[in-house]
Amino acid sequence: MRLCIQAWTFPAIFDSAFISSAAFDRAAKPVLFVLLSLPLGWLAFAILGELNAPGSRLGADPAVEVVRFLGEWSIRLLLLTLSVSSVRRIARFPKVLQLRRMIGLFAFSYVVCHFTAYLGFLAGFDLVLIEEDLVERTYITVGFTGLLLLIPLAVTSTNGWRRRLGTTWRKLHRAIYLIVPLGLVHLLWLTKDQYGEVVLYSLIFVVLMLERVVNRRKAR
Amino acid sequence: MLIRQKPDIPSYEITSESHYLNRRSFVAGAAAGVALLGAGQALGSIGYAGVELGGEVTPESIVTSHNNFYEFGTGKSDPSEHAHQLTTSPWKVKVSGAAAKTGDFDYEDIIKGFTPEERIYRFRCVEAWSMVVPWLGIPLKDILAWFEPTSKAKYVEFTTLYRPREMPGQRSYFSSIDWPYVEGLRLDEAYHPLSIMAVGVYGKALPNQNGAPWRLIVPWKYGFKSIKSIVKIRFTEREPKNSWQVIAPREYGFFANVNPAVSHPRWSQASERRLPSTLFNENRMPTLPFNGYAEQVASLYSGMDLSRHF
Numbered sequence: 001m002r003l004c005i006q007a008w009t010f011p012a013i014f015d016s017a018f019i020s021s022a023a024f025d026r027a028a029k030p031v032l033f034v035l036l037s038l039p040l041g042w043l044a045f046a047i048l049g050e051l052n053a054p055g056s057r058l059g060a061d062p063a064v065e066v067v068r069f070l071g072e073w074s075i076r077l078l079l080l081t082l083s084v085s086s087v088r089r090i091a092r093f094p095k096v097l098q099l100r101r102m103i104g105l106f107a108f109s110y111v112v113c114h115f116t117a118y119l120g121f122l123a124g125f126d127l128v129l130i131e132e133d134l135v136e137r138t139y140i141t142v143g144f145t146g147l148l149l150l151i152p153l154a155v156t157s158t159n160g161w162r163r164r165l166g167t168t169w170r171k172l173h174r175a176i177y178l179i180v181p182l183g184l185v186h187l188l189w190l191t192k193d194q195y196g197e198v199v200l201y202s203l204i205f206v207v208l209m210l211e212r213v214v215n216r217r218k219a220r
Numbered sequence: 221m222l223i224r225q226k227p228d229i230p231s232y233e234i235t236s237e238s239h240y241l242n243r244r245s246f247v248a249g250a251a252a253g254v255a256l257l258g259a260g261q262a263l264g265s266i267g268y269a270g271v272e273l274g275g276e277v278t279p280e281s282i283v284t285s286h287n288n289f290y291e292f293g294t295g296k297s298d299p300s301e302h303a304h305q306l307t308t309s310p311w312k313v314k315v316s317g318a319a320a321k322t323g324d325f326d327y328e329d330i331i332k333g334f335t336p337e338e339r340i341y342r343f344r345c346v347e348a349w350s351m352v353v354p355w356l357g358i359p360l361k362d363i364l365a366w367f368e369p370t371s372k373a374k375y376v377e378f379t380t381l382y383r384p385r386e387m388p389g390q391r392s393y394f395s396s397i398d399w400p401y402v403e404g405l406r407l408d409e410a411y412h413p414l415s416i417m418a419v420g421v422y423g424k425a426l427p428n429q430n431g432a433p434w435r436l437i438v439p440w441k442y443g444f445k446s447i448k449s450i451v452k453i454r455f456t457e458r459e460p461k462n463s464w465q466v467i468a469p470r471e472y473g474f475f476a477n478v479n480p481a482v483s484h485p486r487w488s489q490a491s492e493r494r495l496p497s498t499l500f501n502e503n504r505m506p507t508l509p510f511n512g513y514a515e516q517v518a519s520l521y522s523g524m525d526l527s528r529h530f
Contacts, residue, residue: 047499054498059296060282061349062499121499132488139486190486193467194294196394 024095032099036106039073040113063121070114071143075187077107078180079204086211101157108154111147139189146182149175180205277340278351280422282496287429288345289448290397291380291387298389303428305386306449311433317377317455320368327433330366334358336419341439343446344478344511348487350494355437356423357416364410369455377404377460378436379452396467403447404460404474405438406520414439414516417450440510440517442476473530477521478511482530 043066046057058065084100087093123130133140153173155161162169184205188198289299311327336356344350364376382400384390390399409415418437419426426432431448438445444464454460464472471485480490489507497503510517521529 050499055282055496058499060286060495061296061493061497063493063497063502064349066499121502124502124504126504129488129491132483132490136483136488137485192294192486193290193396194389194392194394195396196392199394 028095028099029102032102036077036103039069040110043069063117067114067117067122070110070117071187074107074110074114075183075201077103077110078176078183079201079208081107082176082180082205082208086208089215090211105154105157108150111150115144115147139186142182142189143186146179146186149179149182153179177209276352276494277354278495283351283353283421284427284429286351286495288347288443289389289429289431290395291389291399291401291449292429293389299429300427302388303432305388306381306383306428306432307386308428308433308449312451314452315367315454316452318370318372318457319455320370322367330363331358331419331434333366334362338423339416339437341414341437342511343437343439343443344492344507346442346444346472346476346484346487346489348489348492348507349497350492350507350511352494354422355416355418356420357418357437359413360415360417360436361411361413363417364407364453364455367453367455369407372457373407373455375404375406375456375459376410377402377452377454377456378447378450379454380447381449381451397463398466400451401447401463402460403436403445403462404456405436405445406459407455408520409438409517412517412520414513440477440513442478444472445476475521475526475529477517477526477530478507479509479526479530480507481509482527
């Protein structure tokens with residue numbers, strides 16, 4: 001994560017001739033795809049290990065661990081998605097915008113996996129328990145709302161939908177400014193103690209929002 | 221430390237020796253990579269008062285590596301990774317309040333007159349996971365009575381060690397806990413025969429991550445009541461403020477009796493995952509009132525509205 005932030009925030013990295021080359025265009029997306037798949041890959045590896053020797057990689061309470069892991073990466077990738085336009089402006093790196101859809105779709109995938117892991121591993125598809133959780137546990141209600149709001153964004157992420165929706169597309173996708181705080185509140189409310197992580201993620205969100213405000217002022 | 225077993229422990233508190241030995245081979249089997257739950261089930265059931273449970277004793281490796289001990293971090297493996305920094309010898313215990321014998325005591329001097337006995341208890345965390353743990357403990361009543369509490373003593377308050385140098389969780393800037401950790405019991409709860417001060421687990425001295433050198437075990441209450449690494453005991457007339465109640469009074473009360481009927485804003489308390497749980501066999505089972513010890517302890521709370529006094 002730290003490396004990602006450094007890479008994003010060092011404008012010099014993006015000034016090289018490589019960036020403008022056709023090789024970059026060819027390599028960027030596959031490389032990004034592999035990078036963003038790494039956490040899922042690790043998890044798949046851990047789950048396979050779990051099949052052979054329970055408790056080997058995910059501890060004595062693996063369901064919680066899987067859900068937590070996926071939730072953490074969901075937040076990280078949502079923040080990464082939000083950071084793309086800021087990086088484009090700060091680093092004067094317009095090409096990065098080509099990568100935003102993939103990052104956003106990966107974020108969506110992690111959120112879906114997170115929720116599915118909760119449904120299957122943690123709640124055991126017990127509908128009574130799931131309903132009680134969704135209604136009574138506010139942090140789950142909030143997280144679930146965020147997931148629901150993400151669905152239209154993922155569906156309309158294709159070029160076709162983007163064309164069809166025109167200016168509405170931009171308005172629709174501003175929902176991300178609500179979704180990310182919902183994710184952060186979800187994390188805050190499930191944290192019992194040691195708020196360092198929530199504070200860090202919230203700080204990143206606030207910085208990204210401030211950058212947008214500053215940018216708007218400049219544009220006027 | 222001499223660890224002997226008293227012969228006169230009621231059957232609901234102890235497992236027969238054959239089961240205990242079986243459990244040893246079960247742990248060995250688990251270590252060898254045998255499917256955990258399959259082997260566990262072969263153990264058969266342990267006789268508990270009035271209830272028949274799955275019966276397997278949680279493997280030692282899990283009891284000593286899956287802990288909530290926020291003084292060492294909030295991750296379940298943080299305590300087992302960091303608690304080696306804790307020095308538990310010498311260990312001073314400050315006893316104060318409504319008792320005849322108060323002052324500073326050496327832990328060793330307090331416990332040397334008592335013989336720890338094995339108690340196999342269910343352990344239910346408020347986070348909806350549970351274990352079955354073979355503690356070695358001294359009846360809490362014996363220890364508390366040794367300090368000769370006066371008639372003014374209605375409650376007893378316990379405090380965990382505060383030593384940020386050795387406890388990284390206490391050094392954190394992002395903790396909401398006002399260290400040191402404090403817990404308390406009503407004196408009749410503390411005097412109940414099921415309440416023990418554990419000094420060991422699995423036939424050995426208590427590992428640091430489990431609350432060395434001694435910790436409370438009150439099996440009918442959520443785990444956070446069973447305070448670890450105790451350095452202060454205070455007899456009081458008024459109900460002590462326990463740490464979690466101070467942090468989130470809407471979520472945690474003073475009594476914290478295991479109660480499937482009282483929902484918690486974070487976790488359903490209707491059922492629990494008995495560890496070890498695997499991804500494809502969660503080992504979920506219904507949670508019992510008073511963690512299955514209702515027959516022994518429900519009378520302590522007769523006439524109380526337990527949905528209010530949670």
